[in-house]
Amino acid sequence: MEELVVIGNGMVGHRLVEALRDRDTAGHWHITVVGEEPRTAYDRVALSTYFDGATAQDLSLGELRGPRVDVHVAEQATTIDRAARTVTTTSGRVLPYDRLVLATGSTPFVPPVPGHDLPGCHVYRTIEDLDAITASASGARTGVVIGGGLLGLEAANALRLLGLQAHVVELAPHLMPAQIDEGAGALLRNLITDLGVHVHTHTASTAVEPGPDGRAARLLLDNGDHLDTDLVVFSVGIRPRDDLARTSDLKTGERGGIVIDDTCTTSDAHIHAIGEAAHHRGTVYGLIAPGNAMAEVVADRLVGGNATFTGADTSTKLKLLGVDVASFGDAHGRTPGALDVVVNDAASGRYAKLVLSDDATTLLGGVLVGDASAYATLRPLVGSPLPGDPLALITPDGEALGADALPDTAQICSCNAVTKGDITHAIECGSHDVAELKSCTKAGTSCGSCVPMLKQILTQAGITQSKALCEHFTQSRAELLEIVRATGTTTFSALIDAHGTGHGCDICKPAVASILASLGGGHILDGETATLQDTNDRYLANLQRNGTYSVVPRIPGGEITPDKLIVIGEVARDFDLYTKITGGQRIDLFGARLEQLPTIWQRLVEAGFESGHAYGKSLRTVKSCVGTTWCRYGVQDSVGLAIRLEERYRGLRSPHKLKSAVSGCARECAEARGKDFGIIATDTGWNLYVGGNGGFTPRHAQLLAADLDEDTLIRYIDRFLMFYIRTADRLQRTAPWIESLDGGLDHLREVVVNDSLGIAHELETAMARHVDTYTDEWAAVLNDPDKLARFVSFANAPTTPDPTISFTTTRDQPVPGPLNLGMPTPRTHQQESTR
Amino acid sequence: MSVLTHAPATTDWVTICPQERLEPEIGLAALLPDGHQVALFSTRDHHLYALDNLDPHTGAAVLARGIVGDRDGEPTVASPMLKHVFSLRTGQSLDDPHTRLATWPVRVHDHNIQIGTNPTTHASTRAEQGTP
Ligand code: SRM
Numbered sequence: 024m025e026e027l028v029v030i031g032n033g034m035v036g037h038r039l040v041e042a043l044r045d046r047d048t049a050g051h052w053h054i055t056v057v058g059e060e061p062r063t064a065y066d067r068v069a070l071s072t073y074f075d076g077a078t079a080q081d082l083s084l085g086e087l088r089g090p091r092v093d094v095h096v097a098e099q100a101t102t103i104d105r106a107a108r109t110v111t112t113t114s115g116r117v118l119p120y121d122r123l124v125l126a127t128g129s130t131p132f133v134p135p136v137p138g139h140d141l142p143g144c145h146v147y148r149t150i151e152d153l154d155a156i157t158a159s160a161s162g163a164r165t166g167v168v169i170g171g172g173l174l175g176l177e178a179a180n181a182l183r184l185l186g187l188q189a190h191v192v193e194l195a196p197h198l199m200p201a202q203i204d205e206g207a208g209a210l211l212r213n214l215i216t217d218l219g220v221h222v223h224t225h226t227a228s229t230a231v232e233p234g235p236d237g238r239a240a241r242l243l244l245d246n247g248d249h250l251d252t253d254l255v256v257f258s259v260g261i262r263p264r265d266d267l268a269r270t271s272d273l274k275t276g277e278r279g280g281i282v283i284d285d286t287c288t289t290s291d292a293h294i295h296a297i298g299e300a301a302h303h304r305g306t307v308y309g310l311i312a313p314g315n316a317m318a319e320v321v322a323d324r325l326v327g328g329n330a331t332f333t334g335a336d337t338s339t340k341l342k343l344l345g346v347d348v349a350s351f352g353d354a355h356g357r358t359p360g361a362l363d364v365v366v367n368d369a370a371s372g373r374y375a376k377l378v379l380s381d382d383a384t385t386l387l388g389g390v391l392v393g394d395a396s397a398y399a400t401l402r403p404l405v406g407s408p409l410p411g412d413p414l415a416l417i418t419p420d421g422e423a424l425g426a427d428a429l430p431d432t433a434q435i436c437s438c439n440a441v442t443k444g445d446i447t448h449a450i451e452c453g454s455h456d457v458a459e460l461k462s463c464t465k466a467g468t469s470c471g472s473c474v475p476m477l478k479q480i481l482t483q484a485g486i487t488q489s490k491a492l493c494e495h496f497t498q499s500r501a502e503l504l505e506i507v508r509a510t511g512t513t514t515f516s517a518l519i520d521a522h523g524t525g526h527g528c529d530i531c532k533p534a535v536a537s538i539l540a541s542l543g544g545g546h547i548l549d550g551e552t553a554t555l556q557d558t559n560d561r562y563l564a565n566l567q568r569n570g571t572y573s574v575v576p577r578i579p580g581g582e583i584t585p586d587k588l589i590v591i592g593e594v595a596r597d598f599d600l601y602t603k604i605t606g607g608q609r610i611d612l613f614g615a616r617l618e619q620l621p622t623i624w625q626r627l628v629e630a631g632f633e634s635g636h637a638y639g640k641s642l643r644t645v646k647s648c649v650g651t652t653w654c655r656y657g658v659q660d661s662v663g664l665a666i667r668l669e670e671r672y673r674g675l676r677s678p679h680k681l682k683s684a685v686s687g688c689a690r691e692c693a694e695a696r697g698k699d700f701g702i703i704a705t706d707t708g709w710n711l712y713v714g715g716n717g718g719f720t721p722r723h724a725q726l727l728a729a730d731l732d733e734d735t736l737i738r739y740i741d742r743f744l745m746f747y748i749r750t751a752d753r754l755q756r757t758a759p760w761i762e763s764l765d766g767g768l769d770h771l772r773e774v775v776v777n778d779s780l781g782i783a784h785e786l787e788t789a790m791a792r793h794v795d796t797y798t799d800e801w802a803a804v805l806n807d808p809d810k811l812a813r814f815v816s817f818a819n820a821p822t823t824p825d826p827t828i829s830f831t832t833t834r835d836q837p838v839p840g841p842l843n844l845g846m847p848t849p850r851t852h853q854q855e856s857t858r
Numbered sequence: 859m860s861v862l863t864h865a866p867a868t869t870d871w872v873t874i875c876p877q878e879r880l881e882p883e884i885g886l887a888a889l890l891p892d893g894h895q896v897a898l899f900s901t902r903d904h905h906l907y908a909l910d911n912l913d914p915h916t917g918a919a920v921l922a923r924g925i926v927g928d929r930d931g932e933p934t935v936a937s938p939m940l941k942h943v944f945s946l947r948t949g950q951s952l953d954d955p956h957t958r959l960a961t962w963p964v965r966v967h968d969h970n971i972q973i974g975t976n977p978t979t980h981a982s983t984r985a986e987q988g989t990p
């Protein structure tokens with residue numbers, strides 16, 4: 024066995040180890056990886072999603088486990104002894120090698136302006152950098168990014184997501200100078216300014232000045248102006264990390280980078296360099312695709328192959344602050360004699376340019392801003408004859424190119440160098456959905472922009488992609504709903520016998536329960552329906568980690584009388600329940616044992632409370648501010664409307680939970696734009712926003728219709744909710760549902776406001792049926808001995824408390840005692856709902 | 859109603875409840891004299907099953923409240939806590955090869971449901987856990 028040492032556990036170092044592990048079936052190599060970051064490799068390309076809810080765990084590229092792989096993190100390689108062929112690390116480890124790979128990446132360049140190292144000055148490269156930015160941003164209002172390139176704009180978006188007013192300062196005359204031309208830059212600037220980011224081009228930063236607390240407080244500009252700011256992010260470029268190579272006298276490029284030949288070998292035949300640290304034929308690549316290609320070459324050579332790296336495509340496509348930008352091939356038209364075809368439509372916010380060979384027959388490159396949907400088909404055509412009139416390819420109503428126009432050699436996934444031929448081959452070998460194609464070819468696993476193309480190629484190969492709910496039903500949730508509606512089916516067993524297989528599972532049963540309930544199927548615990556419910560619905564309460572339940576009475580609009588508050592207090596005291604005000608403007612009582620639920624609810628129902636459906640995929644709360652009743656700014660009665668809405672939609676079963684809020688003026692104290700449907704008062708009526716949520720992937724709701732009177736508002740909400748219930752997927756909240764509609768929000772507006780499908784009346788009738796038949800689920804259980812009989816601790820000892828449940832006291836309240844089995848791990852990595 | 863017959867010869871039986879108390883696919887918890895908590899199920903095709911009520915992944919005694927169904931034809935219950943799925947027949951976790959619940963003999967006797975006091979698979983559970 025020979026020793027391979029890899030310095031750097033970034034994206035490219037990781038790819039090398041994976042690739043070698045796959046190829047080295049003979050077990051020839053033992054691999055040792057040394058990485059200086061405190062964690063194993065993660066997806067740096069997706070780094071910004073960290074601000075959008077992704078965790079370090081989500082970003083991780085996975086463990087490099089294996090009998091012949093050792094990974095040391097939080098450890099830096101400090102010297103290479105080329106004569107002895109050893110590497111020394113900060114922990115004193117001396118690692119002998121037969122081959123050494125430098126995958127050290129690069130560091131952000133920080134220009135030496137005075138004040139560049141003050142607290143509050145940051146770079147944007149690692150998870151630790153992002154944590155530091157988050158810490159600086161807390162309590163801050165303004166942030167400046169220096170550098171208007173690809174990364175700078177990503178950083179500006181991050182600042183926006185952190186709630187800061189963002190500025191971008193760029194030296195060049197336009198944004199993203201490395202990728203796009205001036206015309207595109209001008210349009211991009213408009214689009215980004217519209218989003219509230221201040222753009223300062225043609226401007227140099229001359230110094231960062233501290234405030235009284237010693238932190239960065241002001242950025243001086245070369246035009247004599249300044250920007251007051253709470254933090255600064257430098258994003259003016261990167262420098263290859265070639266320090267180790269320099270001190271061990273390996274050949275480096277004039278402007279940095281470890282020089283490699285086409286076999287990715289440095290000036291020492293035992294040492295390779297790959298990724299952003301490498302300098303190949305005069306170029307240092309700052310993208311993942313060339314790095315991955317180099318990793319594959321080295322892996323191939325280590326097992327005796329003769330692959331070479333001869334250069335790579337630097338095409339990019341990104342969605343910055345919601346604006347599509349793409350550039351590919353010779354975007355700047357540097358090929359002698361190159362011709363441009365440009366469509367620049369400032370009104371619709373689109374810019375497109377194609378660069379053609381001097382005889383206008385071959386596509387050389389292009390730039391797209393505002394709408395980059397043509398990117399997936401155009402990029403693979405670079406170097407090929409044009410399939411049609413160039414102008415038609417980039418005008419909105421022009422001929423859209425499909426995957427079938429592409430030759431087999433066209434690269435579909437540029438991140439991972441996968442051609443159309445590779446993909447059709449994988450399909451022939453049995454990969455029949457996007458997930459399989461991803462794992463078999465690696466296409467689509469990096470930036471994801473080629474995924475729509477993968478779907479197209481699958482469809483062309485005659486493969487219909489499965490929308491099966493689970494192993495028991497080949498139909499999607501929306502299809503099952505249509506079947507239930509059309510056939511009048513009222514039970515799960517009838518449905519699975521006629522349209523499915525087997526006995527069902529924890530996926531299809533609750534989904535069908537929700538369908539039956541939203542079509543007006545009676546009490547959710549009636550007969551067989553009870554067996555379909557997830558445990559929260561089955562016991563009309565939320566299961567806690569120790570097997571007890573929480574109790575959440577409905578408090579519409581957050582408004583409650585002192586008498587009712589006292590009842591809640593008395594119940595909590597008498598049953599010794601932990602009590603907490605929730606984020607949904609109501610009160611949650613925790614720690615009730617299964618057999619206590621009926622007695623607790625008996626007291627609550629007597630006092631006039633009803634179920635809050637905290638357990639159901641259904642309407643939760645309609646939050647509200649105080650509005651005109653008390654607030655000196657209020658322009659409408661927000662509490663009154665919130666209560667009317669909560670009472671109208673309570674108990675409505677839906678594909679996922681539904682939340683709403685009403686604010687009495689544009690100050691938005693009720694956070695309506697964070698809700699599935701949110702309403703904000705205007706001087707003349709109400710604005711309706713849809714598709715907002717917090718949770719894993721926070722979204723702001725978007726305006727659906729403005730200045731509505733109350734009756735029109737309610738009609739629109741009826742239609743919106745019923746249309747969602749009928750067509751959404753299981754556990755799909757409103758935001759992703761709207762995105763999944765062909766035509767998105769505009770289509771939804773057509774359906775809801777203009778009744779483009781002619782179903783508005785039917786949707787309203789269905790909602791009216793729900794409103795008319797609503798009854799309180801808990802009151803119904805208390806009146807039904809059969810249902811009550813299920814609320815026992817043990818069949819043979821109905822009132823004996825579960826002996827495994829214990830409590831301790833924290834801050835004067837009972838909380839679950841220690842668990843006997845350590846921390847739980849959920850069943851799958853796939854994001855599953857918890858209730 | 860069919861009855862499981864592979865109980866050890868010397869089994870003592872504990873009466874839990876009248877037969878009609880156990881509705882199809884709605885589990886019930888039972889407390890054995892030795893303190894073991896058992897989750898009791900009857901499936902739609904009238905099979906009776908009894909296994910640990912304790913969810914091994916979280917330590918909460920909740921399995922009886924899980925959804926009953928099947929995976930590839932194997933009758934299952936999904937723990938309500940984190941949705942791990944177990945075979946009702948063998949107690950084997952279908953998501954984690956190293957986890958297996960104990961199962962108990964169960965029968966209908968004189969219109970009552972009875973559980974045998976000795977688990978059917980405890981011994982083999984330990985043995986199987988030992989082999990990697
Ligand atoms: C009690 C409460 C926390 C609190 O003390 O404030 C809470 C507690 C739970 N939340 Fe929540 N969420 C609570 C407000 C929120 C909010 C804030 C809000 O509504 O204003 C959010 C973000 C807003 C949103 O939903 O868009 C929130 C986002 C979630 C999510 C993520 C949803 C998503 O789309 O990503 C889950 C998981 C899920 O539903 O799948 C969740 C799930 C849960 C569950 C049900 C987890 C579970 O199954 O055990 C917790 C059960 C509580 C219980 O037993 O009663 N909770 N949860 C809040 C109850 C509000 C209420 O009165 O009903």
Ligand SMILES: Cc1cc2nc3c(=O)[nH]c(=O)nc-3n(C[C@H](O)[C@H](O)[C@H](O)COP(=O)(O)OP(=O)(O)OC[C@H]3O[C@@H](n4cnc5c(N)ncnc54)[C@H](O)[C@@H]3O)c2cc1C
Nearest residue numbers: 031033034035058059067099100127128298299309310311
């Ligand atoms: C926010 C952001 C967005 C990006 N977006 C895109 C994109 O959309 N498309 C795209 O193609 N590219 C993008 N990139 C660039 C892409 O992430 C890099 O090209 C890629 O990560 C390079 O991989 P690498 O392994 O060469 O370097 P790195 O991922 O930087 O890994 C190098 C690793 O080596 C470690 N190291 C260095 N020296 C030593 C030493 N002496 N001892 C031990 N360890 C050491 C470093 O700490 C680091 O962990 C983006 C980068 C960032 C920061």
Ligand code: SF4
Nearest residue numbers: 648654657687688692
């Ligand atoms: S949203 Fe407007 S009306 Fe409501 S409390 Fe806030 S400021 Fe007052």
Ligand code: FES
Nearest residue numbers: 436438469470471
């Ligand atoms: S093009 Fe980036 S993942 Fe395929």
